[in-house]
Amino acid sequence: MKKRMALLMTGVLAVASLAGCGGSKTSATTAAPETTKETQTTAAAKQDGGKLTMSWWGNQVRNERTQAALDLYAEKNPGITIEGQFSEWSDYWNKLATSAAGQSIPDIVQMDYMYIDQYVKNDLLVDLKPYIDDKTLDVSNITENTMATGTVEGGVYAICAGINSPAMMYNKTLLDQNGITVKDYLTIDEFEELCRQIYKKTGYKTSIVYGTAQTYLDYFMRAYDVVLFGDKKMGGTKESYIPFFEMYTRGLKEGWLIDPGVFAEISVGSVEQDPMVYGSSPDTMSWCAFANSNQLTAIQKAAPEGVTVGMTTWPSPDPKKSGYLKSSQFFSIGAHTKNAEEAVKVLNFLVNSSDANNILLGERGVPASSKIAEELSPKMDPINQEIIRYINEVITPNSSPINPPQPDGASEVFNLLNQVQEQLCYGAYDAATAAEEFYNGANKIMSQK
Amino acid sequence: MNWGRVGSAPFFEIFSLRTEGTYLNHRKRESFRQFMNKESTAGFVFSLPFTIGFFVFMVVPMGLSLFYSFCDYNILAPPVFVGAKNYIKMFTDDVIFLKTIGVTFYFALVSVPLRLVFALMVALILYKTTRITGFYRAAYYLPSIIGGSVAVAILWKRMFATDGVVNQLLRLSGVNSSFPWLGNVNTAIWTLIILAVWQFGSSMLIFLSSLKQIPVTLYEAARVDGAGKVSQFFRITLPLLTPTIFFNLVMQMINGFLAFTQCFIITQGKPLNSTLFYTVYMYQQSFEFYNTGYGAALAWVMLAIIGFITMILFATKRFWVYTGGV
Numbered sequence: 018m019k020k021r022m023a024l025l026m027t028g029v030l031a032v033a034s035l036a037g038c039g040g041s042k043t044s045a046t047t048a049a050p051e052t053t054k055e056t057q058t059t060a061a062a063k064q065d066g067g068k069l070t071m072s073w074w075g076n077q078v079r080n081e082r083t084q085a086a087l088d089l090y091a092e093k094n095p096g097i098t099i100e101g102q103f104s105e106w107s108d109y110w111n112k113l114a115t116s117a118a119g120q121s122i123p124d125i126v127q128m129d130y131m132y133i134d135q136y137v138k139n140d141l142l143v144d145l146k147p148y149i150d151d152k153t154l155d156v157s158n159i160t161e162n163t164m165a166t167g168t169v170e171g172g173v174y175a176i177c178a179g180i181n182s183p184a185m186m187y188n189k190t191l192l193d194q195n196g197i198t199v200k201d202y203l204t205i206d207e208f209e210e211l212c213r214q215i216y217k218k219t220g221y222k223t224s225i226v227y228g229t230a231q232t233y234l235d236y237f238m239r240a241y242d243v244v245l246f247g248d249k250k251m252g253g254t255k256e257s258y259i260p261f262f263e264m265y266t267r268g269l270k271e272g273w274l275i276d277p278g279v280f281a282e283i284s285v286g287s288v289e290q291d292p293m294v295y296g297s298s299p300d301t302m303s304w305c306a307f308a309n310s311n312q313l314t315a316i317q318k319a320a321p322e323g324v325t326v327g328m329t330t331w332p333s334p335d336p337k338k339s340g341y342l343k344s345s346q347f348f349s350i351g352a353h354t355k356n357a358e359e360a361v362k363v364l365n366f367l368v369n370s371s372d373a374n375n376i377l378l379g380e381r382g383v384p385a386s387s388k389i390a391e392e393l394s395p396k397m398d399p400i401n402q403e404i405i406r407y408i409n410e411v412i413t414p415n416s417s418p419i420n421p422p423q424p425d426g427a428s429e430v431f432n433l434l435n436q437v438q439e440q441l442c443y444g445a446y447d448a449a450t451a452a453e454e455f456y457n458g459a460n461k462i463m464s465q466k
Numbered sequence: 467m468n469w470g471r472v473g474s475a476p477f478f479e480i481f482s483l484r485t486e487g488t489y490l491n492h493r494k495r496e497s498f499r500q501f502m503n504k505e506s507t508a509g510f511v512f513s514l515p516f517t518i519g520f521f522v523f524m525v526v527p528m529g530l531s532l533f534y535s536f537c538d539y540n541i542l543a544p545p546v547f548v549g550a551k552n553y554i555k556m557f558t559d560d561v562i563f564l565k566t567i568g569v570t571f572y573f574a575l576v577s578v579p580l581r582l583v584f585a586l587m588v589a590l591i592l593y594k595t596t597r598i599t600g601f602y603r604a605a606y607y608l609p610s611i612i613g614g615s616v617a618v619a620i621l622w623k624r625m626f627a628t629d630g631v632v633n634q635l636l637r638l639s640g641v642n643s644s645f646p647w648l649g650n651v652n653t654a655i656w657t658l659i660i661l662a663v664w665q666f667g668s669s670m671l672i673f674l675s676s677l678k679q680i681p682v683t684l685y686e687a688a689r690v691d692g693a694g695k696v697s698q699f700f701r702i703t704l705p706l707l708t709p710t711i712f713f714n715l716v717m718q719m720i721n722g723f724l725a726f727t728q729c730f731i732i733t734q735g736k737p738l739n740s741t742l743f744y745t746v747y748m749y750q751q752s753f754e755f756y757n758t759g760y761g762a763a764l765a766w767v768m769l770a771i772i773g774f775i776t777m778i779l780f781a782t783k784r785f786w787v788y789t790g791g792v
Contacts, residue, residue, distance in 0.1 A: 117541065
């Protein structure tokens with residue numbers, strides 16, 4: 018009894034001393050009802066699951082638009098509040114993993130193709146099939162191919178939030194001034210010829226996915242029918258990777274490849290700091306950037322005034338074979354949700370509601386629902402119209418399904434790839450050594466998974 | 467101030483009356499009052515925030531991390547015990563691990579002594595008290611406060627860029643330089659070392675205060691004996707400062723091995739892992755590759771390394787640290 022009292026008193030004392038710090042009695046008395054009210058509401062919310070969270074990565078535009086769309090849903094459905102949590106790409110995955118470990122993954126999760134496999138295998142996402150069957154989630158306007166990208170081992174775990182495709186952005190103004198035109202479906206030879214010509218005429222160099230080579234390698238290898246990841250091993254042989262690295266060695270030898278030192282000074286992967294739009298002299302800048310179609314808006318925005326950005330396919334030994342459509346990102350439902358039903362309704366709202374998409378305006382890519390995409394298209398600015406044209410006319414007729422999601426260990430393999438690429442660009446490796454180091458190292462990583 | 471007494475008057479009386487309510491409890495209340503008024507109770511209560519924090523945020527996570535270091539753990543799935551596999555892999559099958567050890571030792575062993583020399587030099591300059599010494603002391607201490615921050619790291623990155631301030635200053639002084647300081651394997655680590663040396667403030671303050679404790683009479687006697695400034699420094703100042711130097715060396719060495727922000731923000735280990743600090747590699751393994759078990763093992767090896775270095779420093783103490791009186 019004495020002990021319990023002591024404990025109680027300690028608590029009271031702590032409160033009293035805190036209130037003492039505040040310096041007034043009123044603050045303590047007014048604070049009390051507030052806290053009880055808050056605990057009551059959270060308790061109530063826990064019971065009926067009226068409070069949902071949604072997390073995503075992205076940029077300022079996306080943060081504002083998504084939160085506005087979520088607020089609209091809350092307005093239409095009294096008793097529901099949805100809290101948006103947003104972060105940068107790299108922080109996002111740390112945060113999501115930690116919340117998953119703490120059994121508190123957000124109700125609605127923005128998911129990426131690179132991580133989907135891992136999250137599904139660890140039972141962290143909800144299978145949406147039952148909700149599609151009972152019509153809570155309407156997918157009738159989404160193509161089968163698009164649905165397939167969110168399907169893992171027969172279950173639908175993710176719904177496409179926007180369609181995009183790899184796209185090479187280029188400084189159209191610069192090339193026009195020098196009478197150079199770029200066509201779609203460039204082969205590697207044509208691309209290199211272009212690089213040479215541009216370097217000779219303008220001094221502008223070429224940057225080829227330095228530090229973020231994974232997606233391009235994947236794309237490149239598709240031309241040779243090589244899928245990067247097999248079962249606990251890499252696809253192809255070490256010889257099949259040589260042509261990819263040879264492109265860099267030729268660029269270094271002929272001088273048109275940008276110096277790797279440039280990348281030590283910028284945040285790799287940041288659109289605003291891409292050598293195509295960032296830098297002070299042609300020597301440290303590139304005429305092109307390897308990106309995704311939905312990033313055209315951001316790159317155009319980051320480009321210096323008076324520069325028009327053009328968009329074409331990534332070069333590849335066989336561009337029509339390499340091309341694919343993908344989900345720029347997905348929406349999934351976290352497995353720890355207390356109200357999956359409501360979360361699915363929100364997801365349905367984001368994907369199928371005209372009201373929501375009038376706010377979102379295709380910032381995540383061309384809307385997956387063909388009906389919404391059609392509705393939205395006249396409301397879009399010329400840049401977004403161009404993106405839709407690119408997807409519909411350039412990519413769709415010449416593409417094949419995307420490769421299966423990357424398995425566990427992929428991020429380590431990609432790190433190795435970028436390290437090998439670094440060695441190559443600093444002249445420590447030749448193409449054959451690079452291919453060998455990458456192939457053997459990656460196989461070792463995969464065999465341990 | 468005695469909080470127990472202040473709080474115990476009417477407030478607690480009401481409280482205990484409400485819960486117990488009868489005259490029988492009068493005695494109990496007395497003993498409770500006595501308990502609350504004990505010095506040790508107050509001590510425990512006031513140390514509670516720290517103690518709870520220490521256990522919840524230090525001891526428990528450390529224990530967990532020790533456990534994880536013997537597991538295959540990827541954050542998403544529950545840990546699987548695998549014995550010493552992580553440790554074996556580290557020493558037999560991980561070239562980057564060895565590389566980061568090399569980089570971290572190079573960084574710590576170069577930047578810490580340089581920083582101490584710098585700190586001592588500035589402390590000697592600021593030793594004489596004039597009207598503006600206070601300002602200078604604050605000014606020199608400033609980098610230590612802001613130096614570890616992200617903002618300064620980003621500033622540093624811009625300064626050493628090809629078109630950054632450093633190259634422009636060089637150009638002003640006639641050298642036509644567009645040298646990629648951050649992109650060159652040999653110079654990149656030095657940008658981090660210079661940043662570390664620049665944060666000499668806290669060591670400087672400690673040096674200053676112990677400089678002031680050296681009795682002036684010693685210098686007077688030395689002057690009478692005909693000793694110059696230089697031999698005064700080497701025969702009086704330096705020997706009497708050795709305990710402080712030792713303290714600074716140990717503390718800064720530990721900090722040096724644990725440096726993270728500079729590398730994480732400025733270089734990310736580039737180029738060619740020539741600036742990849744151990745702690746950043748640990749972070750990459752844990753949170754970027756999701757090899758959290760391996761990351762935990764890396765952390766424990768670092769602990770052992772720092773412990774070992776500190777032990778060596780203490781072992782050499784008796785050879786060079788003057789511990790006698792003045």
